[in-house]
Amino acid sequence: MELLPRAGCVYSASGRWWWIVPPRSDSGLNWPGIAEYSVGAVLTGAPERNxxxxxxxxxxxxxxxxxxxxxxxxxxxxxxxxxxxxxxxD
Structure with a gap:
């Protein structure tokens, strides 16, 4: 996270980090093999630490x-x- 000027919500599960980005953020980007881009997550309300x-x-x-x-x-x-x-x- 130190590489980012501002990090949004970050979740962790099973050794993986999940980042919340705006809709259609996959458009025009070739993500490297270590990244897995999942479409369709929905935030409902303020995230809580639990x-x-x-x-x-x-x-x-x-x-x-x-x-x-x-x-x-x-x-x-x-x-x-x-x-x-x-x-x-291209």
Whole structure:
């Protein structure tokens, strides 16, 4: 998360981190192999930290009301962690 100027909500489950990004954030980005982009998640209300809950648990919540991480900045950070150059479709 240190690579990001502002991180949105981040969840963790089974050793994986889940980031919330705005709808259609997959458009025009080639995510590296270490990333798995899932479409269709819905946020209903403010996320809460609940260690006892099953499934993904909230490990980071930003100040303010916007739960998203900027997708382009996240893409560049994920590419840096993966050791690959960011790429966009032609």
């Amino acid at each position: 260690a006892a809950a099953e499934g993904p648990r909230l490990i980071h919540r930003p100040e303010g009301t916007v739960p998203y991480t900027h997708p382009l900045v996240l893409h560049i950070a994920v590419c840096a962690v993966a050791g690959v150059s960011p790429s966009w479709p």
